[in-house]
Amino acid sequence: MGQRCCAASLLCFCGLLAGCRKPTETIAKTTREFKVKGKIVATDPAHSEITLDHEAIPGLMEAMTMPYKVARPEIVEELHPGDVIRARLLADQTSDGDYTNSKLDQIAVIGQAKPDFKPKSNYHAPNPGDVMPDFALTDQDGKSIHTSQFKGKALLITFIYTRCPIDDFCPKMSRNFAAISKSLAADRALYDGTHMLSISFDPAFDKPSVLRAYGKTYTGAAGFAHWQFAAPTAAALPDVEKYFNVGATPESDGSLTHSLSTVLIDPTGKVAAWYPGSEWKPEEVVAKIRSMPRG
Numbered sequence: 001m002g003q004r005c006c007a008a009s010l011l012c013f014c015g016l017l018a019g020c021r022k023p024t025e026t027i028a029k030t031t032r033e034f035k036v037k038g039k040i041v042a043t044d045p046a047h048s049e050i051t052l053d054h055e056a057i058p059g060l061m062e063a064m065t066m067p068y069k070v071a072r073p074e075i076v077e078e079l080h081p082g083d084v085i086r087a088r089l090l091a092d093q094t095s096d097g098d099y100t101n102s103k104l105d106q107i108a109v110i111g112q113a114k115p116d117f118k119p120k121s122n123y124h125a126p127n128p129g130d131v132m133p134d135f136a137l138t139d140q141d142g143k144s145i146h147t148s149q150f151k152g153k154a155l156l157i158t159f160i161y162t163r164c165p166i167d168d169f170c171p172k173m174s175r176n177f178a179a180i181s182k183s184l185a186a187d188r189a190l191y192d193g194t195h196m197l198s199i200s201f202d203p204a205f206d207k208p209s210v211l212r213a214y215g216k217t218y219t220g221a222a223g224f225a226h227w228q229f230a231a232p233t234a235a236a237l238p239d240v241e242k243y244f245n246v247g248a249t250p251e252s253d254g255s256l257t258h259s260l261s262t263v264l265i266d267p268t269g270k271v272a273a274w275y276p277g278s279e280w281k282p283e284e285v286v287a288k289i290r291s292m293p294r295g
Contacts, residue, residue, distance in 0.1 A: 029092040029100070034060050036104065039111075040083045041065060041257040042247060047277045048073035050104070051257060057089065060099070065257060066166065071105035082113025123245045126263050126274040135240055137199065137230035140212035145230060147197075148269065154194045154289050155265040156180065159246045161202035161256055162214040169260060172278050174198065176262075178218045179282040181227050184289070193267075193294050196227040201241060201248045202256060203231040245276065266292055 038054025044067070053065040070076055071090070079085070088106040091099040124130075134148035147155065158177060164170030177196055184191045198215070200206035206214075211229040219227055232240050241248060248258040262275040264285065273288050 029094050032091055032093050032099075034058075034089040034091070036085075036087045036089045037110075038085065040079055040081055040085060040113075041249065042067075042081055042259055043076050043079050044259070044277060045073070045076045047279060048076060049277070050076060050079060052085070052104075053257070060089075060091075067168075069103045070107070071103040075107060079107070079109070080113050083109050084111030085109050123241075123247070124243050125245050126243070126261075126271045128271055128273065130271040132263075132265050132269055132271060133239075133243060135232060135243075136236065137197075137232050138208060139228045139230040140208050140215050140224055142208040145228070147265075150195045150197075150265075151269050152267050154267060154272070154292055156194065156196045156262070156285065156289070157244070157265065158198055158262040159201055159244065159258075159260065160198050161200050161248075161258070162206050162210055163202070163255065164258075165255065168278055169258070173260060173262065174214075174218045176280075176282045176285075177227065180285055181219070181222065183282065183286045184226075185222070189294075190290065191226065194226070194289060198227070198229045199240065200229070200231040201237060201246055201258065203234050203237060206231050245274075264288060267294065 034057050036052070036054050036057055038052045040050050041053050042051040044050070048070050049067050050070060051065065051067045054063060056063045068089070086108045087104045089102060089104055091102040093099055132147060134146050137145050137147070139145050147157075156177070158173045160170040160173055162170075177198060181196060184194055200211060211231065212224075215224060215227070215229040240246070244261045244263055246259055246261045248256045250256055260276065260278050262280065262285075263271060264273040264275075266272040272292060273285075275285065
């Protein structure tokens with residue numbers, strides 16, 4: 001995803017996406033302004049957010065691609081992937097130099113992708129009650145699996161790619177799943193009535209051995225019986241992405257600009273809940289699973 005920033009910049013800027021400090025700490029803050037220019041690679045109206053591939057921001061960071069909150073949420077509907085914008089970035093700087101609570105405002109489109117932009121493909125927004133198609137995947141052990149084989153259990157699915165460099169994206173999804181797995185394990189009946197699946201949208205790189213090594217860092221001693229890591233074939237990937245509303249665009253440096261999608265499937269194979277983006281909490285998913293009829 002075009003991560004071209006130095007480590008020092010990332011450490012200084014980490015608070016823009018997730019606070020680096022404990023909530024109980026009180027630190028003096030000063031709001032600073034920066035000029036930003038870049039190309040929009042994704043929009044997320046539901047979370048008032050755009051993902052921007054921007055030029056270097058003098059005094060703050062090198063050129064990179066990352067998500068930003070927008071001060072006026074209603075403007076996100078007027079922006080499109082491919083639009084080139086200029087904007088003002090507002091960020092609170094703490095007394096020790098960290099930045100938090102970033103937002104873009106004064107957004108001006110200086111290069112429009114298309115006057116009447118329409119996506120190339122119609123993506124499906126998973127709605128409660130929708131029947132999930134059967135998708136064929138290859139898991140971390142190189143074995144063929146099908147999403148339909150988990151009927152009778154609640155199936156929780158999220159999407160990742162193992163090389164994702166943004167901590168608040170794929171790594172956060174995997175940490176959330178680890179927290180959910182731990183919570184479910186405390187209730188044996190609930191644990192036995194659920195299955196978890198992390199699906200890679202980078203099958204060219206995320207071969208079974210890669211998925212296994214990546215997955216071990218999150219499953220630990222629990223192994224893969226309850227939580228599997230898998231990928232579709234390259235040919236099948238577009239259908240998977242469309243159904244689960246996952247957008248993934250290859251970048252010139254080999255990374256992927258992508259969205260996030262987590263879906264809970266009930267024991268009958270129908271969508272029970274959809275959690276787009278990264279702001280959902282593990283506890284809300286566990287609560288939803290507890291409230292569902294058992295298979």
